[in-house]
Amino acid sequence: TQLLEQSPQFLSIQEGENLTVYCNSSSVFSSLQWYRQEPGEGPVLLVTVVTGGEVKKLKRLTFQFGDARKDSSLHITAAQPGDTGLYLCAVIYSGGGADGLTFGKGTHLIIQP
Amino acid sequence: ETGVTQTPRHLVMGMTNKKSLKCEQHLGHNAMYWYKQSAKKPLELMFVYSLEERVENNSVPSRFSPECPNSSHLFLHLHTLQPEDSALYLCASSQDRRTGGLTEAFFGQGTRLTVV
Numbered sequence: 001t002q003l004l005e006q007s008p009q010f011l012s013i014q015e016g017e018n019l020t021v022y023c024n025s026s027s028v029f030s031s032l033q034w035y036r037q038e039p040g041e042g043p044v045l046l047v048t049v050v051t052g053g054e055v056k057k058l059k060r061l062t063f064q065f066g067d068a069r070k071d072s073s074l075h076i077t078a079a080q081p082g083d084t085g086l087y088l089c090a091v092i093y094s095g096g097g098a099d100g101l102t103f104g105k106g107t108h109l110i111i112q113p
Numbered sequence: 114e115t116g117v118t119q120t121p122r123h124l125v126m127g128m129t130n131k132k133s134l135k136c137e138q139h140l141g142h143n144a145m146y147w148y149k150q151s152a153k154k155p156l157e158l159m160f161v162y163s164l165e166e167r168v169e170n171n172s173v174p175s176r177f178s179p180e181c182p183n184s185s186h187l188f189l190h191l192h193t194l195q196p197e198d199s200a201l202y203l204c205a206s207s208q209d210r211r212t213g214g215l216t217e218a219f220f221g222q223g224t225r226l227t228v229v
Contacts, residue, residue, distance in 0.1 A: 042220030
């Protein structure tokens with residue numbers, strides 16, 4: 001069982017459409033991060049959400065943290081080919097002192113021109 | 114200099130070889146990490162070095178050996194690997210939460226490792 005379940009696993013849509021991807025868990029988190037990874041590159045941080053119910057916007061991307069801090073969503077408006085990539089959610093894993101991140105499997109997003 | 118630099122970008126090695134992956138960060142962070150990314154698994158944390166403390170994932174085999182000589186450099190020494198160790202190995206850095214950071218990770222481009 002994965003700590004973070006991301007859905008859908010794959011999504012292919014046309015340019016201009018809207019979409020939402022999800023990150024769900026049965027655990028409560030103090031914060032949650034979203035990353036985007038392009039082929040051949042490392043993940044790049046998009047946003048960190050820390051407060052239940054919080055909504056953050058980054059241009060056409062809207063991130064929401066669930067009220068109970070167990071889940072999050074990423075909504076993209078008017079998707080563009082440049083939005084293509086692997087979208088990963090992550091939470092802090094504390095190894096008894098130093099932290100690392102635990103990631104979901106991600107959503108592979110393809111925006112077709 | 115880019116934030117986090119990994120070398121080499123690609124590596125092919127035999128199962129009896131010994132090689133090392135290198136990572137350098139120029140962001141002034143005090144924590145560095147190794148992650149493994151395989152085709153069918155999520156990004157998996159392998160090792161953390163933070164504030165001179167090392168934390169490791171107990172599921173990582175001993176054929177992977179990390180070294181962190183200072184807060185800017187991180188190595189992953191590889192020996193007698195198996196073909197199933199083929200993956201993208203990613204280095205990251207961040208500011209430790211205990212010093213006011215949010216553990217927001219900045220990743221390098223990764224080393225694509227193929228074990229033959």
